[in-house]
Amino acid sequence: MSPTTNRALLCLLWGSALAVALATRPLLPIVEARYVSVAWEMWTRGDFLVPYLNGEPYPHKPPLLFWLIHGGWWLFGVNAWWPRLVCPLVGLLCLGQTALLARRLWPDQPEIARSAPWLLFGTLFFTFFYTLVQFDLLVTACTLLGLLGLLQAAQGQHRGFAFFGLAIGLGVLAKGPVILLHLFPAALLAPLWTSSGRSPRWFLGLFLALLGGAVIALAWAIPAAYSGGEAYREAIFWKQTAGRVVNSFAHRHPWWWYLPMLPLLLAPWVGWPSLWKRPEASGLRHLFKPGRVVCFEKRREHLPEASHRYPLAFLTTWLAPVFVGFSLVSGKQLKYLLPLLPGAILLFAATLDSRKQLITDSRAPAYYIGVTGLFFTLLPLAAPHLGLPRLATLPVWPGALLILASMIGLRFWRPVALAPTIRGMTAASALIIVLAHLGPIRALAPTYDVTEVAANIGRFQKAGVIVAHAGKYHGQFHFPGRLRRPLVVIPVSSIKTWANQHPKAVIVVYRNRFSPPLPTEGALGAWDYRGRSQNLMLWRASDLAKVLTNKR
Structure with missing residues (x-):
């Protein structure tokens, strides 16, 4: 099969799965709808410096994803499909970057570069995740850009450090300083995979790249910090970086939590017998035998003498320290490991290529x-x-x-x-x-479709009615309802008092947040929400106050 046909077939699979996802699934609350709502509020305010959620500065994420959404809206007008197309396009970029990384590591083995993007897209976690509005694919793309820059720098091409610095800057704008954890282990441990990494010029290049990346990130962060106020400034410079590493209260898990999750991350390839059986001739294990590095030899004919690379060492210095680092951070989600997935896939691709003549389980x-x-x-x-x-x-x-x-x-x-x-x-x-x-x-x-509820909220707001939200509000209604005013957020414990003070207001409530659950009779509307029957409700404040009084 020609390379063009190979790429066309992969793009066809990419487009087919994406089209079905867009046609059958709404923006998922809470996360997807929240991120698009942040972009919507920035758009309606005309403030493209500070992200906003429900009328308040939103320090939890930098603006790169929101800017990409704005770019599509500027070209095509405000719509619901473009925000859901941004991350799939980034995912397609990651497939190409993975192939390019394989080509740089194994220039004499083109089949590895051809199979790597197929292996990556065939990973179930990636295939589902690329259809979601999330930040982690952006981090993955920035990580691959930085690693490609490192390989260029190892060949003596100084522009590689420029790409490395660009990856740092864009990575910070994508999801904060976590990009440093993804990039710097391989950069600092370069003496293990290239002789160029032993030169003082290497570390000077890294320093200049870090400086350039900091300039890119601070070009946004400093003006945003002054524009967003003191609380926002403290959050983006401390609470959302070092504060999360030291003590993350969200998604807390023990240090070993990622280990049993690896089969889920690497399915279905991790269960393919070709990777594991007959370790004396195949599988990943033979790659780590002392004194034997199959398919990871030096490539003298393509590189200067000072630039010999060891692909296995390169991948190990990339993957192992980052995995350990994320294991030590208290907050854990499987998606945090997504930027490591291309590295694992490259190991799989090289392993399979090294024994392609021995494949027996093509069923x-x-x-x-x-x-x-x-x-x-x-x-x-x-x-x-x-x-x-x-x-x-x-x-x-x-x-x-x-x-x-x-x-x-x-x-x-x-x-x-x-x-x-x-x-x-x-x-x-x-x-x-x-x-x-x-x-x-x-x-x-x-x-999971909140469009009808959000439209009702929008109609009440346009009529001048105050709309409140019982408990923490994640912004899931703002973009689906094209809301232009914030909701009043009221603690559940204070709902009765607030409702008595604002009898004409409308309140968004969730049945499961009350004990016993609220009745549906008397509500302005009740909808199934996130798998729970008639859990999401709109109440007139005066009617809700009466119900809460009678419950006592």
Whole structure:
């Protein structure tokens, strides 16, 4: 298969899964809707320096993602589809960067560069995550840009340090100083993977790159700090950086939490027997045998004498320190490891390429599709027992069809080469994401779609009615309702008092935040929300005050 056809097929899978996701799933509250609402508030205020949420400066995230959303709105007008297209486009960039990184590390083994993006897109976590409005793909792209710059610098091309500095600056604007943890271990440990890293010029280049990255980040941070006020200034310079590392109260987990999560991050490839069986001739383990580095030898013919690179050492100095660092930070989410995924995929790609003549389990796509079919067949049967009654109505025929396809594939299976097997596995991963969106995600989508509620809030605000929110508000209604005024946030414990003081106001409440839960009778409206039946409600303040009084 030609390289052009190879890339076109991958882009086709990328576009197909994305189209289905956009058609079947709304902006998910709380996270996706919140981030787009921040971009919306910046847009309506005409303030592109300080992010805002519900009328207050929002210090939790830098502005790069919001700026990218604004760029699309400037070109196409305000719409709901462009914010959901930004991160998939960044994900497509990451696929290309991963291929380029493989080409730089193994210039004589082009099959690694061809298979690496397929392996990355075939990773279920990546295939689902790239459809979400999140910051971590931006960090991944900045990380890959910085690492590509390091490899250029190791070849004696000083512009590589410029790319490294650009990656630092953009990474800080994407998600803060966490980009330093992703980039600097490989840079500081460069003597382990390149002789250029032993030169004082190397560390001078790193210092200048860090300085350049700081200039890029501070060009936004300093004006924003003065514009956003003292609390915002303190938050972006301390609380959202060192404060989170020292004591993160959100998503706290023990140091070992990531270890059992790795199979989920690396599925389905981590379960492919070709990576693990016969360790004397295949699998990842043989790459670490003392005195033997398969497919990671020096590339003297392509590099100056001072620039010999060891790909295994390069990947190890990138992945290992960062993984340990994230394990030591108290706040943990699996998505934080997304920037490491391309590195793990490169290890897989090199391992598979080193034994491509020994591949014997090319039936893996058929098994993969069969297991997927079994899951989609059993899901409707198990849904009532899982507290997901909406999924009980899903048809079982798609899963049965997949099982049948798997059986036919196994019956008429013939040995094929490594590349078609990888493409088949990746296509199966894309199919899983498509079926997940057409099945369970579409069934649950109405409970995550806040458009109707947000539109009602907007109508009340346009009529001059005060709208309040019971408990913490995450901004999930502002963009779906195109709201231009903040909601009044009232602690749940103070709702009764506030309602008596503002009887004509409207209050957004959640049944599960009250004990016993509020009745639906008398509410202006009640909607299913995040899987809970009629959990999201709008109440006239005077009516809610009466209900709360009667409950006492």
